[in-house]
Amino acid sequence: MTHNRSSHLFRSLTAARRQRIRDQTPGILAPAASRPHDAATRTRRRHFHNTSLVRNLEGFSVASSGAVDPPAGQPCSRRQRHAVKQSPDRPAKGQRWFHREWELTVGIEIHAQLEVERKLFSDAGSFVSDGPNSHVAVFDAALPGTQPTLQPHVLVPALRAALALGCEIRHVSHFDRKHYFYRDQPNGYQITQHREPFARDGHVVLHAHDGIADEDGNQAVIGIGHVQLEQDTAKSIQEPPSAYLLDFNRVSQPLIEIVSLPDMHHPATAAAFVRKVQWILKSVNACTVGMELGGLRADINVSVRRRPGSDTSDGPILPPEALGRRTEIKNLSSFKAVEEAIEAERDRQIVVLEAGGTILGETRGWTLGAADTTKLRDKEGEVDYRYLPDPDIPPLVISPELVDHVRTTLPMLPDEQLRLLTDRDDSNLSWKDAKTLMLLDDGARLDYFQSVRSLVHDRLVQAGVGDQFSRPSVGRSVGNWVLHELGGLLAGAERTWEQNPVPAATLADIVALLHERKITGKTAKFLLSSVFQGEKRPIAEVVDEQRLLLRPMSPEEYETLAHEVFQNNHSAVQKALATKKSSKIHFFVGQMIRRGEEGRVEAKRAEATVRELLKL
Numbered sequence: 315m316t317h318n319r320s321s322h323l324f325r326s327l328t329a330a331r332r333q334r335i336r337d338q339t340p341g342i343l344a345p346a347a348s349r350p351h352d353a354a355t356r357t358r359r360r361h362f363h364n365t366s367l368v369r370n371l372e373g374f375s376v377a378s379s380g381a382v383d384p385p386a387g388q389p390c391s392r393r394q395r396h397a398v399k400q401s402p403d404r405p406a407k408g409q410r411w412f413h414r415e416w417e418l419t420v421g422i423e424i425h426a427q428l429e430v431e432r433k434l435f436s437d438a439g440s441f442v443s444d445g446p447n448s449h450v451a452v453f454d455a456a457l458p459g460t461q462p463t464l465q466p467h468v469l470v471p472a473l474r475a476a477l478a479l480g481c482e483i484r485h486v487s488h489f490d491r492k493h494y495f496y497r498d499q500p501n502g503y504q505i506t507q508h509r510e511p512f513a514r515d516g517h518v519v520l521h522a523h524d525g526i527a528d529e530d531g532n533q534a535v536i537g538i539g540h541v542q543l544e545q546d547t548a549k550s551i552q553e554p555p556s557a558y559l560l561d562f563n564r565v566s567q568p569l570i571e572i573v574s575l576p577d578m579h580h581p582a583t584a585a586a587f588v589r590k591v592q593w594i595l596k597s598v599n600a601c602t603v604g605m606e607l608g609g610l611r612a613d614i615n616v617s618v619r620r621r622p623g624s625d626t627s628d629g630p631i632l633p634p635e636a637l638g639r640r641t642e643i644k645n646l647s648s649f650k651a652v653e654e655a656i657e658a659e660r661d662r663q664i665v666v667l668e669a670g671g672t673i674l675g676e677t678r679g680w681t682l683g684a685a686d687t688t689k690l691r692d693k694e695g696e697v698d699y700r701y702l703p704d705p706d707i708p709p710l711v712i713s714p715e716l717v718d719h720v721r722t723t724l725p726m727l728p729d730e731q732l733r734l735l736t737d738r739d740d741s742n743l744s745w746k747d748a749k750t751l752m753l754l755d756d757g758a759r760l761d762y763f764q765s766v767r768s769l770v771h772d773r774l775v776q777a778g779v780g781d782q783f784s785r786p787s788v789g790r791s792v793g794n795w796v797l798h799e800l801g802g803l804l805a806g807a808e809r810t811w812e813q814n815p816v817p818a819a820t821l822a823d824i825v826a827l828l829h830e831r832k833i834t835g836k837t838a839k840f841l842l843s844s845v846f847q848g849e850k851r852p853i854a855e856v857v858d859e860q861r862l863l864l865r866p867m868s869p870e871e872y873e874t875l876a877h878e879v880f881q882n883n884h885s886a887v888q889k890a891l892a893t894k895k896s897s898k899i900h901f902f903v904g905q906m907i908r909r910g911e912e913g914r915v916e917a918k919r920a921e922a923t924v925r926e927l928l929k930l
Contacts, residue, residue: 416667418660419637420584421576421615422652424591425569426601427546427608428471434545434568435462435505435707442549446561454565456500461706468543468568469712472512473720475570475600476541478727479591481516483717489543489707493700497558498548500565508701511542512710518574518594519729520586523745527580536587537575543710544569570600576615576637581660585653588612593728596756605647612646616659618667638663639673643680643687655680659687728752741767741789747797755811759796762818767792769822774829783829795825799839803846816845823853835917836907837862867914872906872923875915879905880927890928899924 433440436451453460476483488510491503516538520526526534546567551559572591578584592610595601603609619638641663643655658680663673678687735741735748743751751760767789774783800816821842828838841853841862849856857863867875879902880887890898899921906920924930 415620416618416660416664417621418579418581418656419576419617419619419640420578420581420656421640422574422578422584422587423613423615424572424574424588425544425546425611425613426475426572426591426595427603427610428468428475428568428570429599429602430465430468430471430568432465432467433566434468434543435464435566437463437465438566440567442563442567444563446559447563450562450565454500454562456502462505462566462704464707464710465568469716470720471600472541472543472568472570473712473717474598474724475572475595476513476516477717477721477724478594478598478600479513479516479518479538479541479572481513481538481541483513483712484510485712485714485717486510487512487710487712489704489710490701491704493702494698496547497560498550500548500562504545504547505704505707506544506571507542509703511540512712513541514539516541518587518590520583520590521729523749524590525582525586527582529580530583534577534583536577536583539573539575541573542571544571576617581653581656584614584656585649588652589649590728593753597728597731598725602756605649608647610647612652614643614646614652614656615640616643616656616663617641617673618660618663638667639675641673641676641678641687643678644690646680648682651680651682654682655687658685662686735789738786740785741793742786743790743793747793750797751793758811762814763792763796765818766796766822766825769819770825770829773822773826777826777830779830788825788829791829792825795821795842799842800846803843807846815848816842820845820853827853827857831864831866831916833857833862833864834907834915836912836915837864864916865914866916867910867919869923872915872919873927875906875910876902876920876923876927878909887928890930894930899930 430440432438433449433451433454436453438451438454439449441449453462473483487507489505490508492506492508493503495502518536518538520530520534520536522532546564546569549561549564551561553559574587578587588605588610592601592604595610596604601609605611617638617640619636641659643659646652646655659678666673674692676692677690679690680687731752732745732748735743735751736745741748751763754760770788770792771783771785774788800814800821804811804814824833824838824841824845827833828835833841837857841856844856845853883902883905886898886901902924903917903920906924907915907917
């Protein structure tokens with residue numbers, strides 16, 4: 315597989331971080347005086363081969379002065395003569411630079427808990443938040459003689475997820491046993507779909523607004539190798555000093571494992587991929603519990619290699635299709651952790667390789683806020699898991715009719731929904747506002763926005779002025795009121811969206827009156843605040859009783875008011891005339907609204923008057 319070779323931003327390593335990495339890899343980077351030289355140690359060391367794809371420098375020693383001493387009889391190359399240290403020509407601490415010699419490659423495995431009421435291979439409930447061991451079937455506890463029974467209802471959310479990720483559904487798939495012994499696995503094996511998963515060959519399209527790295531441009535396409543069904547393990551709870559409690563509620567919880575291709579080359583893009591996958595799964599109701607609540611977990615595989623064509627006179631260059639040796643970082647539970655763990659592991663691997671060391675196949679851990687990844691264990695190869703077909707579970711056969719039904723009933727995907735919300739002929743929202751509406755409150759605020767927009771349009775049509783307002787202008791206005799005006803009141807009162815006291819119909823009444831030019835923007839904000847604070851009367855009644863209807867001002871009155879504002883803000887006028895910029899217009903409009911009679915100054919007409927008088 316080929317990969318992008320564009321340069322990426324590499325955070326320069328401080329001397330302290332390099333020292334930490336040296337401390338964690340003493341067999342490679344420790345000073346010569348501190349390293350053991352007994353016969354057993356020398357026997358365990360690997361031999362150095364100049365022709366191998368991955369070099370091992372454990373036969374070399376790094377002196378405290380920074381020089382590298384080769385083993386007897388071995389030539390010493392330029393790279394071997396330089397120890398890992400802060401180069402004089404590198405930027406100072408805190409600065410960043412482009413590291414052009416190394417290419418990062420990332421693949422991600424996402425484990426997502428499916429939104430179902432029963433477990434994958436038993437009829438026990440899938441309620442992990444209930445009391446410990448309150449939903450455990452005999453198979454979950456691995457009692458002798460019990461056998462798994464696939465629950466068919468699990469297939470629907472799994473199919474929704476795979477189709478939303480653009481995968482091809484395989485009509486026949488099989489389950490395998492993945493053998494390993496750990497306290498959270500009562501059977502001694504996990505049931506998964508290692509050899510023949512039910513879905514393959516998908517992709518996720520990431521855009522600039524998804525938060526990808528600048529180096530990836532406006533779009534990055536990340537391949538999905540396969541999606542497989544598998545069962546979850548028990549939850550281990552440590553009981554100090556040495557005991558562990560096991561909660562079997564999570565055993566056999568239905569998971570899908572989404573395995574990406576190694577198509578990511580920047581930490582920000584990898585984090586954006588996990589974020590986008592979670593968004594897609596939520597949008598189709600396949601997995602509604604996000605990373606923050608444990609519904610998704612990510613394992614990342616990280617490797618680095620010298621870029622093909624990089625300027626180096628020694629050491630092997632990997633062919634385009636070959637990647638560096640990878641390490642795996644397990645159980646990352648936030649987008650921030652994904653990005654920072656990749657950055658830290660990338661930095662660690664580059665330091666080790668620049669020292670002439672070898673990257674070992676390891677499983678490593680990461681703690682949010684830490685400076686470096688930490689070794690957990692040597693990574694097991696596939697042969698160690700002793701995969702074999704599960705003899706107790708028949709092949710999984712998925713009919714084409716079921717696939718077609720799920721595909722045709724699939725909800726609108728995020729990219730399509732976002733396109734409609736930002737379409738100039740539809741809602742005409744900004745990208746930022748559209749994404750905020752979609753992501754907040756599990757889509758509840760987006761539903762509210764759509765209800766208000768529809769009601770405002772109906773009110774304008776009933777008033778006989780519907781043809782004067784386009785759908786985009788109404789949509790953008792409603793979006794501002796839902797997100798910024800109502801959202802600001804909720805934030806100020808520290809209330810959640812579920813505590814919103816403003817019905818959609820009431821906000822629609824306010825926005826419709828504003829569009830009909832029956833009230834000013836200032837009056838509309840006053841009405842919204844009154845309803846938020848508990849006003850229960852209909853909006854029309856409040857407007858009538860408090861005489862809030864707009865009494866339009868004449869053009870001459872607007873000009874008189876504007877001149878009063880100019881006379882009291884002479885320096886601002888001179889600056890606006892000198893620069894010929896319109897940055898001061900909103901200031902002047904605000905001053906006119908404050909000086910004008912309550913409920914009479916319209917912001918748009920005030921702005922037009924200021925522009926005309928100042929020729930801006």
